[in-house]
Amino acid sequence: MELDSGLTAWMLTSASLVLLMTPGLALFYGGMTRSKSVLNMMMMSFGAMGVVGVVYVLWGWSMSYGESVGGFFGNPFAEFGLSGGNIFAEDGSAVIVDGLPTIVDVGFQATFAIITVALISGAIADRVRFAPWLVFTAIWVTLSYFPMAHMVWSGGLLSDEGPFASIASPIDFAGGTVVHINAGVAALVLALIIGKRKGFGREPMRPHNLTLVMLGAGLLWFGWFGFNGGSAYGADGAAGLAWVNTTTATAAAILGWLVIEKIRDGHPTSLGAASGVVAGLVAVTPAAGDISPVGAIPLGLIAGALSALAVGLKYKLGYDDSLDVVGVHLVAGLWGTLALGFLATGERGLFYGGGVGQLAVQAIIALVAIVISGVVTLVIGLAIKATMGWRVAEETEVAGIDLGEHSESAYDIAPARIASEVK
Amino acid sequence: MKLVTAVIQPHRLDDVKAALEAAGIRGMTVSEASGYGRQRGHTEVYRGAEYTVDLVPKVRVEVLVESEAGTAVADVIVQAAQTGKIGDGKVWVVPVEDVVRVRTGERGAGAL
Numbered sequence: 001m002e003l004d005s006g007l008t009a010w011m012l013t014s015a016s017l018v019l020l021m022t023p024g025l026a027l028f029y030g031g032m033t034r035s036k037s038v039l040n041m042m043m044m045s046f047g048a049m050g051v052v053g054v055v056y057v058l059w060g061w062s063m064s065y066g067e068s069v070g071g072f073f074g075n076p077f078a079e080f081g082l083s084g085g086n087i088f089a090e091d092g093s094a095v096i097v098d099g100l101p102t103i104v105d106v107g108f109q110a111t112f113a114i115i116t117v118a119l120i121s122g123a124i125a126d127r128v129r130f131a132p133w134l135v136f137t138a139i140w141v142t143l144s145y146f147p148m149a150h151m152v153w154s155g156g157l158l159s160d161e162g163p164f165a166s167i168a169s170p171i172d173f174a175g176g177t178v179v180h181i182n183a184g185v186a187a188l189v190l191a192l193i194i195g196k197r198k199g200f201g202r203e204p205m206r207p208h209n210l211t212l213v214m215l216g217a218g219l220l221w222f223g224w225f226g227f228n229g230g231s232a233y234g235a236d237g238a239a240g241l242a243w244v245n246t247t248t249a250t251a252a253a254i255l256g257w258l259v260i261e262k263i264r265d266g267h268p269t270s271l272g273a274a275s276g277v278v279a280g281l282v283a284v285t286p287a288a289g290d291i292s293p294v295g296a297i298p299l300g301l302i303a304g305a306l307s308a309l310a311v312g313l314k315y316k317l318g319y320d321d322s323l324d325v326v327g328v329h330l331v332a333g334l335w336g337t338l339a340l341g342f343l344a345t346g347e348r349g350l351f352y353g354g355g356v357g358q359l360a361v362q363a364i365i366a367l368v369a370i371v372i373s374g375v376v377t378l379v380i381g382l383a384i385k386a387t388m389g390w391r392v393a394e395e396t397e398v399a400g401i402d403l404g405e406h407s408e409s410a411y412d413i414a415p416a417r418i419a420s421e422v423k
Numbered sequence: 424m425k426l427v428t429a430v431i432q433p434h435r436l437d438d439v440k441a442a443l444e445a446a447g448i449r450g451m452t453v454s455e456a457s458g459y460g461r462q463r464g465h466t467e468v469y470r471g472a473e474y475t476v477d478l479v480p481k482v483r484v485e486v487l488v489e490s491e492a493g494t495a496v497a498d499v500i501v502q503a504a505q506t507g508k509i510g511d512g513k514v515w516v517v518p519v520e521d522v523v524r525v526r527t528g529e530r531g532a533g534a535l
Contacts, residue, residue, distance in 0.1 A: 204474045265468040311470045
């Protein structure tokens with residue numbers, strides 16, 4: 001098959017954009033923590049890049065897109081180390097499928113796995129040792145992310161080749177189930193297993209730097225063009241539609257979040273605008289290729305409003321999802337997945353002449369994703385709790401996890417002196 | 424001699440300085456301060472969760488004057504610092520036993 005250089009250029013660009021989302025997330029999350037925890041928060045994102053970046057080429061691709069084991073996951077050994085012959089031919093040249101070298105898709109897909117794990121870290125900020133986090137990262141991406149990617153995008157259980165497709169063809173354009181519901185459920189389960197931050201609900205834990213949060217949200221939005229635009233697998237009108245829908249839904253979500261804040265709290269806040277950006281991006285992820293730009297407006301508006309209301313749940317229900325991964329990713333991810341039942345064009349959604357089949361199948365894939373992610377995360381989370389233990393010592397948590405876990409402080413506030421002669 | 428100390432809103436500092444200069448005061452010490460009075464600071468809201476910030480930024484102005492000028496200087500500061508809104512601050516006058524100019528060793532009124 002001949003190389004499509006335009007497509008290849010776009011997919012390499014998209015992969016780079018998606019990779020940028022993770023440092024963007026580090027800034028978004030880092031700004032929201034207290035100043036004594038910002039480096040640890042950022043390190044959880046960079047740690048995810050380190051671990052998943054390596055794991056993906058070893059068995060991640062194989063488990064996601066390799067030879068299927070019962071529609072649940074790919075055989076990790078079939079293409080271990082990208083060696084199965086589907087990526088490099090015997091003469092060492094790159095295999096090209098539909099104009100795109102598969103090795104480019106490996107890079108693109110690896111970045112999705114990285115950001116998905118990094119998303120979870122926001123729920124467990126300020127209190128988790130770095131080593132268990134890295135171990136969790138490797139196991140969770142293996143047992144939850146790769147199988148979910150296989151089930152949805154590689155002809156598995158939740159794809160249009162799975163058993164539910166007889167009702168209607170399930171839609172997850174760029175990762176509503178694989179990325180956001182998966183990460184959101186994992187975040188909730190881990191927050192419950194690991195427990196609250198010391199002083200949660202009593203001590204102030206306000207964001208220490210909202211300019212970092214705004215910068216991070218901006219980088220996430222920019223990177224998301226690769227996420228959704230790249231998921232069109234073409235430098236074409238479908239990618240253009242995904243781009244426009246991504247922007248429109250996100251813009252509307254800012255407004256949705258700010259309206260709720262103005263009514264409820266009296267002020268539209270910068271943290272609200274930045275959070276609205278993420279809620280909109282999350283909600284449009286499963287839908288970007290299958291709705292109209294006008295449909296993207298209510299999708300985003302409702303995503304922003306729902307998430308703004310949902311972030312208060314943790315205080316009502318008493319779990320400490322530090323940076324609202326559940327309120328933003330799980331809630332907006334669910335909404336985006338379900339909204340397709342109403343807004344999918346082409347006589348699929350209810351508003352476009354479709355029946356209830358699309359809505360039903362969207363609800364089913366969301367529910368299955370919740371159960372799988374919940375059970376897998378519960379097992380991994382409890383196993384780590386029983387063996388390594390998750391939490392830092394209480395005094396480390398109070399003094400600051402940056403100092404305790406990394407022997408660093410983010411800002412030069414306290415004067416330091418040289419402890420021994422500098423060589 | 425008296426020490427007049429004023430804790431005022433930071434944005435009124437320029438007016439207070441100008442008013443004191445116009446009243447013939449030739450020196451003052453200004454420092455950043457933080458604190459609260461009856462209004463107890465302000466509240467901030469992050470994703471719907473309310474936080475009270477007790478200590479709000481203020482400016483502290485200190486002026487040493489001769490005894491008979493104490494009340495008048497306090498009045499000048501009050502007039503210049505007043506906005507009529509909560510958080511305008513306080514001014515107080517306390518007696519000072521002695522003052523020494525470091526450069527020359529002069530004492531008392533001569534050191535002012």
